[in-house]
Amino acid sequence: MRIFVNGDQREVEAATLAVALDALGYGGKKIATAVNGRFVPAPTRQNVTLNDGDKVEVVAPMQGG
Amino acid sequence: MRIFVNGDQREVEAATLAVALDALGYGGKKIATAVNGRFVPAPTRQNVTLNDGDKVEVVAPMQGG
Amino acid sequence: MRIFVNGDQREVEAATLAVALDALGYGGKKIATAVNGRFVPAPTRQNVTLNDGDKVEVVAPMQGG
Amino acid sequence: MRIFVNGDQREVEAATLAVALDALGYGGKKIATAVNGRFVPAPTRQNVTLNDGDKVEVVAPMQGG
């Protein structure tokens, strides 16, 4: 299935966001996630099933003013 | 029936706003009216029946900045 | 002889400024002096003979900005 | 004889400033003059004899702020 991760098209098998994130190399990283513009808390990721065309945002800490 | 005209309690017989305004001496004057905070156009005044406790505002032109 | 000390008329016998200052109670005080608008250094006071009507200024340290 | 007119060296025969000015083409022009930094009024020009090395300034009206 095709999804968008941070704007890039990616092919994933994953049924859930949690699995997809592992597959994408986010395992154990300090990140936060949103799907289609809606926040998905870490504990909930395993319950969120992805659908074709979903927009996934994965963000990490950065400098800010 | 008791109504409030520009904040003062007045006793009127009048059934309609139009009649009440005449009774109150507004006949032929350049005024605009509101009842209970809602604008009442001149033509409509004769159709507006007043009820006890109604708040009538009668305004005229004045200086402004 | 009549002189003016800081604007006040004073009667002094003194021949020199040094003697006059002692007579006026300035003995051993931290002061500086001028006669008729001209500075008189401490060592010179004994050489300065006063004349009737001389204007003597005696100043001491004070707060300043 | 060599003089300086507005900074340029010029060779003049003239005995007086007046004659020199004519020779230099200033005849009838609206000008004012100074010799060696000193103002020379028009009427006086004929009485001013020039000496070798004299600095003559000849000025005319111009725009100003």
Place this chain on the structure above:
Amino acid sequence: MARDFYGVELKSRLLLGTSRYPSPKILAEAITASGAEVVTVSLRRESGSERGGQTFWSFIRGLGLRVLPNTAGCHTVKEAVTTAHMARELFDTKWIKLEVIRDDETLQPDVFGLVEAARVLAEDGFEVFPYTTEDLAVADRLVEAGCKVLMPWGAPIGSARGLNNVYGLKALRAHFPDLPLVVDAGLGVPSHAAASMELGYDAVLLNTAVAEAGDPVAMAKAFAMAIEAGRMAFAAQPLEPRDMAQPSTPMIGRAALGD
């Protein structure tokens, strides 16, 4: 580039308030002296026995000028909207100077109520002149709501302080190059008005600075001239300020008179 106020082209760039003058006579003379084509007016309660409003009405009618009624003193959208409707009927104009005030100490616009009231009135056919701040985001929403003129404050009403935030007013002008912008309120002297026009503003709305001057008629004339001057200067491309001096009288050809 004369600006168009809801289809009306005004020759005069001064809009004048009618309040707080020593006398009606002085008011009339001040209006004439100002050359204003638009005067602001308001509404007030009147009893059946009073005649004040009627007198003022004939006075205004007599001027033959365009009137811009305001909603002064309104603190809520409902008050402002009802007042606007009463004004439209009384003065027979779609124009309304929309004031929704939050704070009685600064008389500053309540930009939330202002935008909402502007939308309601614009949809109802009013031509809204909103008294607002220099806030760009608010301005965008007023334009979306249907306003084709904006009237940012210079300073709080009646404060005579001039332009409190020149930078903000410049940014607003730059953001809306083609929208009619009027500096409304807070000016005290003609140089404030000239400076507003030099920023590229299209007009100035005044009241207290004229009405409460020692000589309101002369002050009205003075503001009119300063506004025209500032506008003319804006169009004539003024010099940019520079840090160092430059001689106005050229240095070449100077006589050498030193020793």
Place this chain on the structure above:
Amino acid sequence: MARDFYGVELKSRLLLGTSRYPSPKILAEAITASGAEVVTVSLRRESGSERGGQTFWSFIRGLGLRVLPNTAGCHTVKEAVTTAHMARELFDTKWIKLEVIRDDETLQPDVFGLVEAARVLAEDGFEVFPYTTEDLAVADRLVEAGCKVLMPWGAPIGSARGLNNVYGLKALRAHFPDLPLVVDAGLGVPSHAAASMELGYDAVLLNTAVAEAGDPVAMAKAFAMAIEAGRMAFAAQPLEPRDMAQPSTPMIGRAALGD
């Protein structure tokens, strides 16, 4: 309270420089537009073959205006005095705009040379218009030296910055309530000129701001209006600025339209 410049009463409060205009034609039009009754002029070296000075002279004569020659570019008392004498003969006037400059970067007055030159010239029958700073102690000495007019700078010549030290200019006006005071140099836009007049100054002397504007003729007119406006406002007793707002539209008699 029109002020008297060495016995001359001027209707116009704008004195205009003649330098740096795009063309003589534009200069002429700008002078007309400005309504100036006094124009400043200067002197320069001319060779026997050149005609520039003669042409300019006829041009100026043609204007039929009063001329105020300057001593621009002079750095010493001697230069200034000799230049003043040459100017008096050439332009046939006792008036002299006295400039003694110290620093070519700021073109600021050398107040020491200025006072000395003013004394020499005043004793010699000149009517001196000193280009000075806002310094009160210098001003006192210029007056003692015989100056009956003072011309403090607004900002460095040609900088278009406006009034660098409003406080100092106010203090100078307060110190000399009855002396003709002219803001000379540094202004950029009409609001600067209006502000000068609102401080109670009697006139403004301009050059670069007009001559180097995109449209010098329009700018001349704009300054003229702003100066008149500022003067009129000063006489009409403007409002004092206040910190808090005050409604222009009275609050009494407001309709109660809330719930």
Place this chain on the structure above:
Amino acid sequence: MARDFYGVELKSRLLLGTSRYPSPKILAEAITASGAEVVTVSLRRESGSERGGQTFWSFIRGLGLRVLPNTAGCHTVKEAVTTAHMARELFDTKWIKLEVIRDDETLQPDVFGLVEAARVLAEDGFEVFPYTTEDLAVADRLVEAGCKVLMPWGAPIGSARGLNNVYGLKALRAHFPDLPLVVDAGLGVPSHAAASMELGYDAVLLNTAVAEAGDPVAMAKAFAMAIEAGRMAFAAQPLEPRDMAQPSTPMIGRAALGD
């Protein structure tokens, strides 16, 4: 009268941004030099292969300071709210510096989106630090929405202009005598920060002025001192400015040395 930021009392009145420093080392030294107890942070996309965010996270954790995440770059309520939620999870704090931007040229707050987002977030348990303007009506609504701190801008972010509207900032302080108020953004030099504190503000939030100075570490220290100085001065009741002079050295007892 130390102010309480959502129950937290800060000794330091400087909140420091972490962006745009020449190097992490200089950032770390600048934070130390500033004495800040709170640093602002943000979020950005990271791919599975990148480590930047992780590195920065350990860096921040290492500081042992309180973090204030921002919603920089958000233009809508939805973006801001989602970003706030992600930040709360990532940084494990209820604090959020709420930015909803309207215009990318001035980066000025969209006060409408700001108030709505503030309400949503406050109801959801966030402790909101809204980046706002000096507008009183907006401030009232932010407080109604649940904000217990306000952060008005001094000038546009990164402009280094200082306080564009001192009058407006004064009015805001007077309107909310007891609310923690932080000047956020637009300052360039320590005197700007000191002036903010002298107006009675409780703290200052800085980033660019420190990060992009020639020597960010020294500049961080300089701002820290100026902020403390300004605060101390505010508490010590400064002199009111007066128009006339007053001798510091008493005149009585002066020697008479003239003739």
Place this chain on the structure above:
Amino acid sequence: MARDFYGVELKSRLLLGTSRYPSPKILAEAITASGAEVVTVSLRRESGSERGGQTFWSFIRGLGLRVLPNTAGCHTVKEAVTTAHMARELFDTKWIKLEVIRDDETLQPDVFGLVEAARVLAEDGFEVFPYTTEDLAVADRLVEAGCKVLMPWGAPIGSARGLNNVYGLKALRAHFPDLPLVVDAGLGVPSHAAASMELGYDAVLLNTAVAEAGDPVAMAKAFAMAIEAGRMAFAAQPLEPRDMAQPSTPMIGRAALGD
């Protein structure tokens, strides 16, 4: 680049006046809090029976600080010179803060008397600290007269107005890049002092702003910090102000959370 005041290098850039404090105790504490290494003092008439001067003298001696006597209140060269001589003998120092005042309302320097007195005193071996204006031509002459330090005013003594002519003070600093320059008089709050240092000035001389504050000791400390902050900032190369905004938080890598 610590500056050298006649061969003396001062760590503290604050010179403090000793006048107008509520009590000697508060004066002593304020001096300590300020960290000043130099205090200004003066002279006054004393009768044979009075002890005030002696007490103050022991007090000053006790401080172990360098004293800078002034010639406050002198209106003529002769008064100033005689006062300087008395001060040199009394305080046993060649340093003299030279004041020659023209006008008692503005207490502004009489630049003519000042330059003459400076020349006389410098030739007589004094090390002169002239209280002057920002005038470049006067400054040149003071330097020619032998002054190796200049002390231009910020505003009239005791006015607490801050820097009346920032442009002039900048020009003076630019004209004398290597001369020790001290802003003397007229400051009211620490941000004024920080701004002076940010202009590149070397030190600040204060009295009234500290002595007449509600809490002079705290105010002395506040000024000391602000001065150090401003100096540090000057050396750390601050950002130039810009007109437009620039995001502190980088825009790249922003999450896309909109629809």
